[in-house]
Amino acid sequence: MSHKNFDRAYFVGAGGIGMAALERYYLSRGWKVAGYDRTPTDLTRALCNEGVDITFDESAESIPAYFRDPEKTLVVYTPAVPDEHPGFQYFRNGGFTVMKRAAVLGLITRDSKGLCFAGTHGKTTTSSMAAHILHSSPAGCNAFLGGILRNYNSNLLLSETSPYSVIEADEYDRSFHQLTPYIAVITATDPDHLDIYGTEEAYLESFAHFTELIRPDGALLVHEGLKLRPRPANGVKTYTYSRDKGDFHASGIKRGHGTITFDIALPDGTSIDGIELGVPVEINIENAIAAIAAVYLTGDLDRKAARRAIASFMGPKRRFEFWLKEPGEHGKAIIDDYAHHPDELRASIASVKALYPGRHLTVAFQPHLYSRTRDFAPEFAEALSQADRVVLLDIYPAREEPIPGVTSKIILDGIKTDDKMMINKEDLTETIKNINFDILMTVGAGDICDQLPAIVENYKSTH
Numbered sequence: 001m002s003h004k005n006f007d008r009a010y011f012v013g014a015g016g017i018g019m020a021a022l023e024r025y026y027l028s029r030g031w032k033v034a035g036y037d038r039t040p041t042d043l044t045r046a047l048c049n050e051g052v053d054i055t056f057d058e059s060a061e062s063i064p065a066y067f068r069d070p071e072k073t074l075v076v077y078t079p080a081v082p083d084e085h086p087g088f089q090y091f092r093n094g095g096f097t098v099m100k101r102a103a104v105l106g107l108i109t110r111d112s113k114g115l116c117f118a119g120t121h122g123k124t125t126t127s128s129m130a131a132h133i134l135h136s137s138p139a140g141c142n143a144f145l146g147g148i149l150r151n152y153n154s155n156l157l158l159s160e161t162s163p164y165s166v167i168e169a170d171e172y173d174r175s176f177h178q179l180t181p182y183i184a185v186i187t188a189t190d191p192d193h194l195d196i197y198g199t200e201e202a203y204l205e206s207f208a209h210f211t212e213l214i215r216p217d218g219a220l221l222v223h224e225g226l227k228l229r230p231r232p233a234n235g236v237k238t239y240t241y242s243r244d245k246g247d248f249h250a251s252g253i254k255r256g257h258g259t260i261t262f263d264i265a266l267p268d269g270t271s272i273d274g275i276e277l278g279v280p281v282e283i284n285i286e287n288a289i290a291a292i293a294a295v296y297l298t299g300d301l302d303r304k305a306a307r308r309a310i311a312s313f314m315g316p317k318r319r320f321e322f323w324l325k326e327p328g329e330h331g332k333a334i335i336d337d338y339a340h341h342p343d344e345l346r347a348s349i350a351s352v353k354a355l356y357p358g359r360h361l362t363v364a365f366q367p368h369l370y371s372r373t374r375d376f377a378p379e380f381a382e383a384l385s386q387a388d389r390v391v392l393l394d395i396y397p398a399r400e401e402p403i404p405g406v407t408s409k410i411i412l413d414g415i416k417t418d419d420k421m422m423i424n425k426e427d428l429t430e431t432i433k434n435i436n437f438d439i440l441m442t443v444g445a446g447d448i449c450d451q452l453p454a455i456v457e458n459y460k461s462t463h
Helices: 017-028 042-050 086-093 101-110 123-135 172-178 200-212 283-298 303-312 342-355 370-384 425-433 448-462
Strands: 008-012 032-036 053-055 073-077 097-100 113-118 142-149 154-157 164-168 183-186 219-223 237-241 249-256 259-265 271-276 321-325 333-337 361-365 389-392 420-422 439-443
Touching: 008 017, 008 086, 017 032, 017 042, 017 101, 017 142, 017 154, 042 053, 073 101, 097 101, 101 113, 101 142, 101 164, 101 172, 113 123, 113 283, 123 142, 123 164, 123 183, 123 283, 123 303, 172 200, 183 200, 183 283, 219 283, 237 283, 249 283, 259 283, 271 283, 271 303, 283 303, 283 342, 321 448, 333 448, 342 361, 342 370, 342 439, 361 370, 361 425, 389 425, 425 448, 439 448
Parallel strands: 008 032, 008 073, 032 053, 073 097, 113 164, 113 183, 142 164, 183 219, 219 237, 333 439, 361 389, 361 439, 389 420
Antiparallel strands: 142 154, 249 259, 259 271, 321 333
C-alpha cells in the first residue's frame, strides 16, 4: 500500500481536528481534497477557504465527480461515522481504498521516521513539544497533533525535507496499532476507554502490542513505574524517564515568580542545563523531559534549539490555557484545560494550586462520556474534592447513548467539598457571573470551552 497510487483524497468526517491535519497535509502535496461533515464549524470554514471542498449533505449524490474514480481516490474516515451513512456506503461498495485516519497515519510512519507519542494522558502536549523542538531546529518535521498548537495556531507542521513525522498515537479503538514507530513514547497507562477494552489487563495488552510495532532500528521511551510490560523487537533500544529518575530525568528544579527551571540529565552522562518552561506547571517538567528525550533518540537533537523551544512553547489550545491572567498577588485568573480522566484532573488542579498557593479555586467540570463517568465516578469525586468550589455540568455524551442511572450526580455525591453544585451547561455563564471567583478553572473534553468568551466578557465588563 503506497501513497503513489493516489492524487486525491475524500474525508468522511472532514471537520475533525485530526482529519483536518491530514487534509492540509495532502493539500500541501498538491492533491485535490474534499469531504463531508455534519455541520459547519470555524474549522470547516477555514478548511474550505484553504481549498478543501466540504459538503454537509450526506447523500452519495453530493460527492464531487472528481472523487468518483476508485483508482485515484483515497477515502479516509473516522470511527464516529455510522456504517449506514449513504456517502460512506458509496465508497465502501464501489471498490475504493477506504482507510481509517489511523491507518493513513500508519502509511505516513512507514514513509518516514515516525516519533509516535502514546499514553492515557500527556500525549498531546508531549508530542507538540517534540514537534516544536524539531521545527525550531535544522532537522524539521511533519507533525500531526491532537490539539491546535498556540505557537502556530495549527495542529499541523510541514517540512518538504525532514525525514521525521511526529504523531499522537491514540489508543482509542486501538488506532495506534496501525502505526510503525521509529521512536515510540508511552507517557501513562492508567486504564481508560473501558467501553472499548473492558478490563485494565486488555488495556495494558494493547500498549504492549504497540511496543511490538517499533522498527528494529528504533527506540522505546517509557515513563518510569508503569504497569506495562513492553515487548519490543530485537534491536529496539528501551529507555525510561520521569521527573526524578530514569535514563532521562530532571535535576536542580527551581520554582519562583511564576517560573519553573531545571536541568535534564541524559543517558550519555551529560545534561542540558537551564531549561525554562514556557507553560510553568508541574506536569510540563515530565512532558519536556519526554519530548527532549524523544528528539535526542533520533540523533538530531540541537540542544540550544531545544532550550529555546521549551522556553517559547505556548502549549496546545485547551491544555492549561489562560483566558485571563491579571498581574499581582491578588490578580484573578481563568484557566481552561482538556483534562477528562481522573488522573489528568487531579494533576491539573494540583498544578493550579501550586501556581496560586493559598488562593480560592473554583473548578467547573464537564464529565465526558457516560461510560467513563460510570467507571471512574469515585476517582473524579476525589480529584474534584481538592477544589474550594465545584460547579458540575451535565455529562457530554460525545459518541454515546445515555446509560440508565449514570448522571453527573454520581460524581457530585462523592465530592467532599461543601461548596458544590450541579447545573445545566446553558446556565454556566450566568452561574459564574454571580460567583465572586478568585481563580477559575474550566475543565473537560466536551464543549465547556464554548462558554469561555462570554464568561471572560462578563468579568471584564464588571471589573
